[in-house]
Amino acid sequence: MTDLFGQDAPQAPAAAPDSDAPLADRLRPATLGEVVGQEHLTGPQGAIGRMVAAGRLSSMILWGPPGTGKTSIARLLADAVGMRYAAISAVFSGVGDLKQAFAEAEKMAKAGRKTLLFVDEIHRFNRAQQDGFLPFVERGVVTLVGATTENPSFALNAALLSRAQVLILNRLDEAALSALLAKAESLEGPLPLTASAREALIAQADGDGRFLLGQAETLYAAGLSDPLDPGALGQFLQRRVAVYDKDRDGHYNLISALHKAVRGSDPQAALYWLARMLTAGEEPLFLARRLVRMAVEDIGMADPHALPQCMAAMEAYRFLGSPEGELALVQACIYLATAPKSNAAYLAQKAAWKAAKATGSLAPPANILNAPTKLMKEIGYGAGYTYDHNAADGFSGDNYWPEGMAAEAFYAPVDRGFEREVKKRLDYWDKLRRTRG
Structure with missing residues (x-):
């Protein structure tokens, strides 16, 4: 007795597959x-x-x-x-x-x-x-x-x-795939492969046991008399296409791996993940946009040249197309991975956005208000403003914060790369501000 899907309703033992079954x-x-x-x-x-x-x-x-x-x-x-x-x-x-x-x-x-x-x-x-x-x-x-x-x-x-x-469920590792091949050989006889070609066949399966057995079946059906070496195997069988859906989990996992390898200053791993995505058919301009994001999120002012490098790589790809333009993406990837890292600008943005939402509609202090008319000047707009270029050292130390809000520090440069110099400038201005306060 079977149900509407052809399955055994009573749990009878499954019939053995036909001898000509896959x-x-x-x-x-x-x-x-x-x-x-x-x-x-x-x-x-x-x-x-x-x-x-x-x-x-x-x-x-x-x-x-x-x-x-x-x-x-x-x-x-x-x-x-x-x-x-x-x-x-x-x-x-x-x-x-x-x-x-x-x-x-x-x-x-x-x-x-x-x-x-x-x-x-x-x-x-x-x-x-x-x-x-x-x-x-x-x-x-x-x-x-x-x-x-x-x-x-x-x-x-x-x-x-x-x-x-x-x-x-795990992707099948080398040991599991070897066990599957051993079962196939116990049934069909030794595969016509050298030891190194057998290893290559397992590697080509990319963790897919069903694909591996399909490849083995192709080899058996060919009736080869001499064992194939890795080179001959590569010509005889098609390599399995990597599993990669451009709008699904694999896509997000690989772009995450690329981003974190760049952030971790590992150019070799970053190149590997970039290659994995490009060879799987990822849209190169998507990767170009992500490289731009890495430049501003993870490098920022530590190397201000990172952003123009990535923008230039994107334009180079648009100009050259594939595959020549992909070299520009590789260059940008290497530049980012080897650049000094700082997320100070990224953290500054988040902190400034949070403060802006929390403080609502506080007006700028009167000294920096725009005063284009006589009336506005009479009621105090722009009163007391110091033109910084006329001040000693080109720095007035004026207050630029709204009344009712204390000064805050959103941007904290790191002591790496170009930001080391930026930090010196900020420290110098802070010292002048305290001196003239």
């Missing part, structure tokens, strides 16, 4: 213990391991990169605790499919059988559709297991997140 299907784990690379979740001390040991599952969101075992874990969870397994994909399903799934689950619940509902790509459901899960999850009609490659904080409703644990 290698990834034939190597699907049969138990949670066979899932590679996620032992922090599936092991005895992991969240999933503990739930299975207790025989009770809570709703959960499995968040991780492609090819890390989310679908396999969901299927095996149902087997492990004896629940009925139903699966839908948010890519191909709508409200009608969800209603049918919940109706079937309620019918099975009345018969004493609980349902684990696996929702692949759950982030693709809109907010209203996600809200539709809530009453059925709350009443225990289904135990929801959602899978997503997107950050749940941004992609899922807060109400849904409050009713489910978020479990993070």
Whole structure:
């Protein structure tokens, strides 16, 4: 007996894949213990391991990169605790499919059988559709297991997140990918690769187990007689395209890494993250704008040339285009990473904005008010103003703060780079101000 999604309603053992099924299907784990690379979740001390040991599952969101075992874990969870397994994909399903799934689950619940509902790509459901899960999850009609490659904080409703644990799956490391290849070789025989080419194949998979097994299947199908070295492997197989969505989590993580590497004065790491974004297809002018932001936020007056360097790099890119113009961005990136750092201007802006909002409509002192008419002069506008160029040292020391507000220090230059000289000037003027006060 099967439900409307073709899943076994009674928890019958899954049929073995056909001999001509894709290698990834034939190597699907049969138990949670066979899932590679996620032992922090599936092991005895992991969240999933503990739930299975207790025989009770809570709703959960499995968040991780492609090819890390989310679908396999969901299927095996149902087997492990004896629940009925139903699966839908948010890519191909709508409200009608969800209603049918919940109706079937309620019918099975009345018969004493609980349902684990696996929702692949759950982030693709809109907010209203996600809200539709809530009453059925709350009443225990289904135990929801959602899978997503997107950050749940941004992609899922807060109400849904409050009713489910978020479990993070790791990108598969070299050991996990090697274990997958070993399983493939135990089934299909040794791969036609030298030892170094085997290492290169694992590196090219970029943490994606499904992609790795697909590449291995291509090698087996080719019927190669001689082992390939890394160079020949590179010509034979296409390298996996890096996972990078320009408006999603990967985008923000990489730009954060670039910004922090620049701020941390590590030009080598900064160049790496810049290259990661550009080679993945990031819009170069987005990066140019971020470099400008770094120049004013993290360097500022410590090196006043940083900002014109970045503006020039942006104009150079606009003039040259890709790929030649990208060298200008590289130069600006190196300049920023190697420049002295100061966020004094950034902190000064925040402090000044806060004071401006707090003090409301205080008027400037009379001595610096504009007095273009006779009447304004008669009522005291501009009275007592000292023209600084006529004062000794070109500095009058006048009061420029509104009445009712004490002078504040928003800008505090650091003792690095050009700001060291700025600090000397401010100290000198403060001394003169006190002397003439």
